[in-house]
Amino acid sequence: MDSNDPTPLNQRIRADIEHRIRSGEWPPGHRVPPERELMDLYGCSRMTVNRALTMLSENRLIVRRRKAGSFVRAPDPQIESVALQIPDIPLEVAQRGHAYRFELLSRRRRAARRRLAHEMELAGSDGRVLELRGVHLADGQPFALETRLLNPDTVPEAMTLDFSASAPGSWLLHSIPWTRARHRIGAVAADADQAGHLQVATGTACLALERQTWRGSECVTHVRQLFLGGRYELVASESPITEAGQDGV
Template identity: 40%
Template sequence: MQGAARQSLNGGAERGPAGVSVALDGSSLDGKGPLFGQIKRAVAGQILRGRWQAGERLPNEEQLSSLYGVSRQTVHKAIALLAREGFLVRRRRAGTFVASVRHDRFALPIEDIGDVITRNGGVYEFRILDRKTLRNGEGLRWPDVPDGTPLLSLDCLHLGDGAPIQYERRLVNLDAVPEVVDEPFDSVAPSRWLVDQVPWSSAEHTVKAVNATADLAALLGVEPGTACLSIRRQTVHLNRCITLVHFLSVGDRFSLSGSSITDSATELNL
C-alpha cells in the first residue's frame, strides 16, 4: 500500500491511529485502496446519507483537497469519476452539484443465451433449422439496408438440457460479412461466431412480449398463445448494418435480469 510513503508527505488532515485521515466535518477516509477511491467513497457516502442534498453545491476542488489532505488532482479524479457515473453535475465557474436525483434510466444487461445456460450448469445446444441466401426486398425486407443487398437468412433453435428455450431468426448482411457464407455453423452458434468475427461497435435493442403463433409454439413445445419474450437486436459497425436478429423465448423459461450496471454503490462498496 502507498500509505507509508504518503504518511510522511502530507500533513493536511488529522490522522487516526491507522493512518486514516479524518476530515474536519467528521467524514473520513477508510485507508483502503487507492486514495482517489477513498475520496469517491467519502463523497458518495455524504450524498447517499443525505449529508449533501440533491442540488446542493459541493466545496470546490481546492477546499476538498485541503479537507481530505490530498492534492487537487486526486480530488479532481475522484470527483470527475463520480460525475461520469451520474452522482454529480459539474459546471465550470459555477461549481459541482449533487445530481438532481432523476437517475431514472436503469440498465439491464442482455446476455448470450448460451452463456446463460452454461453458467447455470445446463447443457447448451443449438440447431440450424433453415439457412438460405436471398436479396433484400425479395420476400422480406430489412428496412435499414438497401434493397437488393445479398443477405444470409438463418433460423435457429437454442436448447437447454434438451428443451427448446429460444428461437432465433437472423439476417446477416453479406456485403458487410462475406466470410459468413463459408461458415457451416456446426459447432459455433451464429451469434457467437459474429461476435468473434466482427469487431463490434454498437447495437440497438427492442424488447416486448408476444403471444406464440401456432408455428412458433410447435417449435418451442408450448401451447399456442403462450407469452414469449421478443428481443430484436440490430448490430451496426462503422455505420454499416451487420446483422438483424429476432430472439423469441418462452416467458417462463427465460428472463432478463441484473442489477443496474451503472451501479456505483456496488462499485463503491457502500
C-alpha cells in the same frame, strides 16, 4: 460524400444525417431539411431520400409529420437510458448448469424486403441478406427460437461458415467488433410455427427480443429471439453503450 464508396446512396445519406443528429449538430426538435433540399444536397432522386428518411424514422431518430416535415426525435428516456448487455446464450445456458446445443432450422440467401427498413439496411450489394433460423436448446429442450439476418458484405466470412451446430450469435460476439446496438423488447403470443419449434401450445406467452447492431456506419446483423416466459431474464447495465462495443455483435 465519397463517390467511390460502394455503399448504397440511401444508406450513406442515412449515415450522414444520423451523424449530424448524434453529434448534436441537429438537436432534438431540429427540422430536417425538406426532401427537395436533400435531393439537391445529395444529388439523388426523391425515392432515395425517402428511403433514407424511412430508415431514420424506423430507427427512432426522426419523426415524420405529414405536411409539416421531419424533425429530430427527442431520446426516449425509458428506453435510451439503459444499455442491455448482448447475451452469449451458450455461455448463459452452461452457467445455469445445462447442456447447450444449437439446431439450425434453415439457411438461405434471399432478397431483402423493401418494406422493412432494417432489411434494406442489411442488404448486400446484390440486394440480398443471409437468413439463419435456429433453436437454442438447454438439456435438449427449446430455450429460444432465433431468426437472424446478416449483411453479406459486412461479414463475408459468415457466408462460408457452418452454423449447423454452432450459434451464429456466439461467433459474432467473439469475432466481429461492434460500435452501436439497438434493442427492442416486447411480449408476444407464439404462433403455430413458433409454438411448434418451442414445443408449447399456440398462443403461449413469450418474451421477444429484437436487436440490431452496427460497426461504424455498417449494419452487421438483426436478430429476433423468442424466449419462453419464465425461462429468461434481461439484465440492464448503467455503463455507456460505447464501453460495451469492445467485444462483438
